[in-house]
Amino acid sequence: MYAIETENLVKKYGGLTALDGVTLKIPEGDCFGLLGPNGAGKTTLIRILTTLIRPTSGMAKVAGFDVLKEKAGVRSAIGVVPQAMTSDLDLTGLEIMDIYARFYGMGKKERRERTDELLSMVGLRERAGDLIATYSGGMRRRLEIARGLVHRPSILILDEPTIGLDPQSRRVVWELLEKFRKGDNLTILLTTHYMEEAEYLSDHVAIIDYGRIVALDTVEGLKKAIPQKDTMELTVSNIDMAKAREAVSAHPSVGSVAVNEATLIISVDNGANAIPELVDKLRALNAKVTRVTLKEQTLEDVFIHFTGRPIREEEARKVSFLLGAGVPRQWGK
Amino acid sequence: MNRFKAILERDLRKFIRNPLVVAMSVLMPVIYLVILGNSFQGELKRLPVAVVDQDKGPGAEWVMERLSALEAGPRTVEVIRVSSQGFAMEALREGVFKGVVIIPPGFSRDLARGSLAEIGLFLDNAETIAAATVQSAIARAVSEPGMEFVSVREERAGARLRPIEIYGKIDYDQTLIPGVVIMAIFLGAMTTGAFNIVMDRFLGVEESYFLTPLTKSDIVVGLVASGLLITTIIAVVVLFFSSLISGIYLWRLLTIDGFLLMLAVIVLSTLGLQGLMFVIMGRLNHPRIVGILGGFMNVIFFFPSGAIYPTESFPAWLKAFAIVNPETYSVHALRALMFKGAGFGAVKGDMAFLAVFAVLAVIAGTAAFKREL
Numbered sequence: 139m140y141a142i143e144t145e146n147l148v149k150k151y152g153g154l155t156a157l158d159g160v161t162l163k164i165p166e167g168d169c170f171g172l173l174g175p176n177g178a179g180k181t182t183l184i185r186i187l188t189t190l191i192r193p194t195s196g197m198a199k200v201a202g203f204d205v206l207k208e209k210a211g212v213r214s215a216i217g218v219v220p221q222a223m224t225s226d227l228d229l230t231g232l233e234i235m236d237i238y239a240r241f242y243g244m245g246k247k248e249r250r251e252r253t254d255e256l257l258s259m260v261g262l263r264e265r266a267g268d269l270i271a272t273y274s275g276g277m278r279r280r281l282e283i284a285r286g287l288v289h290r291p292s293i294l295i296l297d298e299p300t301i302g303l304d305p306q307s308r309r310v311v312w313e314l315l316e317k318f319r320k321g322d323n324l325t326i327l328l329t330t331h332y333m334e335e336a337e338y339l340s341d342h343v344a345i346i347d348y349g350r351i352v353a354l355d356t357v358e359g360l361k362k363a364i365p366q367k368d369t370m371e372l373t374v375s376n377i378d379m380a381k382a383r384e385a386v387s388a389h390p391s392v393g394s395v396a397v398n399e400a401t402l403i404i405s406v407d408n409g410a411n412a413i414p415e416l417v418d419k420l421r422a423l424n425a426k427v428t429r430v431t432l433k434e435q436t437l438e439d440v441f442i443h444f445t446g447r448p449i450r451e452e453e454a455r456k457v458s459f460l461l462g463a464g465v466p467r468q469w470g471k
Numbered sequence: 472m473n474r475f476k477a478i479l480e481r482d483l484r485k486f487i488r489n490p491l492v493v494a495m496s497v498l499m500p501v502i503y504l505v506i507l508g509n510s511f512q513g514e515l516k517r518l519p520v521a522v523v524d525q526d527k528g529p530g531a532e533w534v535m536e537r538l539s540a541l542e543a544g545p546r547t548v549e550v551i552r553v554s555s556q557g558f559a560m561e562a563l564r565e566g567v568f569k570g571v572v573i574i575p576p577g578f579s580r581d582l583a584r585g586s587l588a589e590i591g592l593f594l595d596n597a598e599t600i601a602a603a604t605v606q607s608a609i610a611r612a613v614s615e616p617g618m619e620f621v622s623v624r625e626e627r628a629g630a631r632l633r634p635i636e637i638y639g640k641i642d643y644d645q646t647l648i649p650g651v652v653i654m655a656i657f658l659g660a661m662t663t664g665a666f667n668i669v670m671d672r673f674l675g676v677e678e679s680y681f682l683t684p685l686t687k688s689d690i691v692v693g694l695v696a697s698g699l700l701i702t703t704i705i706a707v708v709v710l711f712f713s714s715l716i717s718g719i720y721l722w723r724l725l726t727i728d729g730f731l732l733m734l735a736v737i738v739l740s741t742l743g744l745q746g747l748m749f750v751i752m753g754r755l756n757h758p759r760i761v762g763i764l765g766g767f768m769n770v771i772f773f774f775p776s777g778a779i780y781p782t783e784s785f786p787a788w789l790k791a792f793a794i795v796n797p798e799t800y801s802v803h804a805l806r807a808l809m810f811k812g813a814g815f816g817a818v819k820g821d822m823a824f825l826a827v828f829a830v831l832a833v834i835a836g837t838a839a840f841k842r843e844l
């Protein structure tokens with residue numbers, strides 16, 4: 139049985155198609171990374187899987203329960219860490235843990251033991267009695283991870299768990315997830331728009347873009363999918379980028395070419411040999427080449443290969459016409 | 472059961488963590504009492520009235536005695552003897568006097584003869600309430616049984632606009648207390664219960680609750696229960712304090728039964744308003760909308776409830792609203808229990824209405840609440 143299974147999920151918001159036929163099968167015990175830029179539909183997918191919104195069409199099963207017909211079953215099987223910080227600021231860490239444990243019908247003794255164990259694991263035992271308002275962003279995130287695990291769910295779902303955290307807190311969260319992943323045969327589904335995160339944590343990675351899964355494999359498998367082994371970046375000036383792209387693409391050892399402002403991102407075989415030839419080609423068109431770098435492939439290159447553009451950080455944000463800032467939180471970040 | 476109790480406990484903890492809100496919830500209605508008592512109702516007292524005696528006979532003495540009795544007893548007026556009619560009229564126009572009584576020459580003679588004896592009363596009709604008060608007080612004072620022949624001829628001085636005076640010393644009207652208690656219930660209902668949903672939604676916290684096995688009714692019942700508990704306590708404290716500052720010692724006035732009945736009325740009123748708030752706020756996501764709706768609804772429910780002016784004085788359309796306004800029944804029941812020593816029989820109609828309203832409101836509120844993003 140699969141931990142999570144979806145079939146042709148579609149979600150439309152008016153004219154906008156946020157999810158455009160997503161089919162996924164995530165085996166039990168897997169750590170599955172969903173990688174995509176902002177606005178790709180990650181949060182939308184997570185919200186459908188966690189019964190918060192309904193799909194326009196398609197089917198999804200989580201822990202064997204249908205997300206539309208067996209909501210209660212889904213809800214007790216999953217632990218979720220939503221994208222936005224969702225812990226009440228005017229409660230203490232201990233209170234949050236206890237209150238949530240009660241939502242799942244856990245007895246007093248069990249609650250105390252589990253809360254204690256989890257708070258120690260996430261390093262918040264000393265601060266458990268303090269109001270959450272006094273926590274840092276990283277502490278709050280760790281608490282929310284602990285909260286998501288309080289009822290021993292079989293599936294843990296995290297939506298951009300390290301978004302907005304400083305690099306150090308991000309590391310801490312990664313290590314924490316590594317630790318939880320090893321015990322309990324926990325299935326983890328996490329979304330991210332950080333390449334390193336997907337690479338570091340996931341057994342399998344799916345790349346999502348414009349609501350569609352454009353690639354799905356192990357990290358290794360995805361890297362192998364790109365025929366060219368190297369990535370070259372050429373920063374140029376004094377030339378139309380479309381023209382530059384065309385010129386570079388014509389070279390026999392060049393695979394895909396993406397454009398990011400004044401930089402050409404090129405997957406290429408045997409990059410070291412290709413550098414002089416490509417630079418000459420561009421110069422022949424009167425272009426100036428201001429910078430050349432060559433590196434080994436990363437997941438980022440995989441993303442570029444499949445989507446034709448790098449992951450950007452910018453964000454689709456909507457504001458209600460009637461209420462101004464009253465609404466956008468619904469869209470996540 | 473455990474789930475709904477967890478919600479209840481969460482809310483209570485959050486509420487107590489806001490001591491300022493707790494204090495304000497109690498203080499503000501009591502301040503309302505002071506302000507409403509001073510600005511609206513309350514009998515007017517010590518209205519200065521000039522008397523010009525142009526008769527100087529025994530009849531005039533008799534009138535003066537009656538006026539002095541009015542001054543000493545109900546203290547409605549303060550009598551000032553003035554010798555010049557011209558000066559008195561000028562002072563009336565200036566607003567120094569609220570009325571001028573003229574005892575004309577020959578008044579004693581007419582009185583002795585048994586023919587129609589008249590005294591003149593000049594009023595400042597720019598201030599209608601004070602004028603009406605002076606007029607009725609003086610008319611009552613000089614029209615003893617057997618003395619019907621003394622009539623008051625009312626003459627109105629020309630209207631003149633000038634700033635309306637504010638009276639310093641007026642007793643708080645005790646009959647406002649039920650209204651103030653209802654006001655406290657309204658404020659409580661507006662800032663607890665359903666309001667927590669709006670805040671959770673605004674802060675983005677509600678998502679994490681919707682991810683758990685909590686059902687719609689766990690959430691609504693939990694929030695209503697916490698709101699009910701908090702608001703009932705506030706209302707009882709407000710009842711106690713506002714009675715105290717207006718000189719009522721509840722523990723002397725009320726029997727245990729009377730108090731329990733009042734408590735029941737408070738609980739039913741609170742429950743109804745909590746449910747109503749869910750109907751209104753069940754889908755809102757911005758506290759500012761709650762602020763604006765709350766201010767509006769407070770007035771809409773409060774003034775037509777009879778808390779300040781009797782509903783009998785309303786035009787038909789407003790009366791129709793008063794009939795479906797739950798606060799009307801709360802005010803009526805509390806007033807009857809507090810001041811008329813009424814028993815269950817006298818308030819069972821009110822309580823039945825409140826109970827039905829509460830049940831319907833909670834059902835509608837649960838339906839209106841959206842347990843989804």
Ligand SMILES: Nc1ncnc2c1ncn2[C@@H]1O[C@H](COP(=O)(O)OP(=O)(O)O)[C@@H](O)[C@H]1O
Nearest residue numbers: 151156175176177178179180181182454469470
């Ligand atoms: N409630 C909504 N109403 C309208 N559009 C929405 C809503 N929620 C999300 N969207 C749109 O759907 C797309 C996918 O959003 P989302 O799933 O939040 O992306 P991600 O989590 O990958 O950043 C975006 O274009 C976003 O603007």
Ligand SMILES: [Mg+2]
Nearest residue numbers: 181221470471
């Ligand atoms: Mg998102």
